[in-house]
Amino acid sequence: MIPYPVLTRRQLLVRSVASAALAGAACLAKPYLSRAADRPRIAGGVQSGDVDCDTAVVWARAEGPARMCLEWSTVVSFKTVLGSLSADALPDRDFTAKLLLQALPEGQDIFYRVRLEDIASNLSGETRTGRFRTRPRARQSISFVWSGDTAGQGWGIDPSRGGYRTYRTMLENRPDFFIHSGDHIYADCTIPPTQQLPNGEIWRNITTGDKSAVARTLRQFRGNYKYNWLDENFRAFHAEVPMLAQWDDHEVTDDWSPLGSVDADGFDEDGASRLVARARRAFLEYMPIREMRADAGRIYLFLIDMRSYSATRSG
Numbered sequence: 001m002i003p004y005p006v007l008t009r010r011q012l013l014v015r016s017v018a019s020a021a022l023a024g025a026a027c028l029a030k031p032y033l034s035r036a037a038d039r040p041r042i043a044g045g046v047q048s049g050d051v052d053c054d055t056a057v058v059w060a061r062a063e064g065p066a067r068m069c070l071e072w073s074t075v076v077s078f079k080t081v082l083g084s085l086s087a088d089a090l091p092d093r094d095f096t097a098k099l100l101l102q103a104l105p106e107g108q109d110i111f112y113r114v115r116l117e118d119i120a121s122n123l124s125g126e127t128r129t130g131r132f133r134t135r136p137r138a139r140q141s142i143s144f145v146w147s148g149d150t151a152g153q154g155w156g157i158d159p160s161r162g163g164y165r166t167y168r169t170m171l172e173n174r175p176d177f178f179i180h181s182g183d184h185i186y187a188d189c190t191i192p193p194t195q196q197l198p199n200g201e202i203w204r205n206i207t208t209g210d211k212s213a214v215a216r217t218l219r220q221f222r223g224n225y226k227y228n229w230l231d232e233n234f235r236a237f238h239a240e241v242p243m244l245a246q247w248d249d250h251e252v253t254d255d256w257s258p259l260g261s262v263d264a265d266g267f268d269e270d271g272a273s274r275l276v277a278r279a280r281r282a283f284l285e286y287m288p289i290r291e292m293r294a295d296a297g298r299i300y301l302f303l304i305d306m307r308s309y310s311a312t313r314s315g
Helices: 009-028 165-172 218-228 232-240 274-286
Strands: 042-049 056-062 066-073 083-089 096-101 109-117 124-133 144-147 177-180 194-196 202-204 243-245
Touching (some): 042 124, 056 083, 144 165, 218 274
Antiparallel strands (some): 042 056
16 A cells, blocks of 8 residues: 655645635636637628728627727738728717728729637637728729618528528629618518528528617618628628628618607607617618718718608609
């Protein structure tokens, strides 16, 4: 039989202190930030828009408060990083953030990577990459795709049928940019669990709480945009193709007008519809378009925004 060693009082004290230190270290080694699952994560994906010959907007959304850090390069390996920017993704904008890239080279593929950081500790979280091509100043051939009306009339994401297959088809054509001419969402339509096709087959939608009712609250309008990001084709497309975004009626409600569309909350003192204001806020938060602080809420594009100003145009 091997006898247990006999410890002196000094050895016992030393071992006790060491054990306490190790126990304390174990506690310190377990803070929530040390776990990968608790590091800042990107919700959905990344996208770019408003691309010009030397500027572009990049957008991302975090799952919680985080700092959006962006680096860009002209090579996919990021061997040479040509610029970096950051912005905070905070609750008041539903954790979305946008960055305006400037002084970009014209007619050039731009690769960007978005990394989230914990605001308090700077601990790095998830990283996603994307690309776009800046507009050339000289005349040359370009290609683009054009569409509108996403997830309308209750036809949402059915994974068994490939989800938003149109976005996959558009991506396969490798366009230089995408014009979305409105109805990014159907805020006035719900997404039911199933829809019956004319041939009797059943279309089975992914469903969410915010898409189970017609949008009235800011949360519901935001939830409409978040729904689209559940589709893998949608995410892949927007990471690779920059968008020029315009809105139409279903971002608010069917055939809305600035003064004629209102809910029980009524109007602000200046006569603006509170329903329209909530819808516009969600649209601006979720679209990769630059915002003019001097004229907040107005959308500046080369596309004509006839929806916002249709009530004032003459026949």
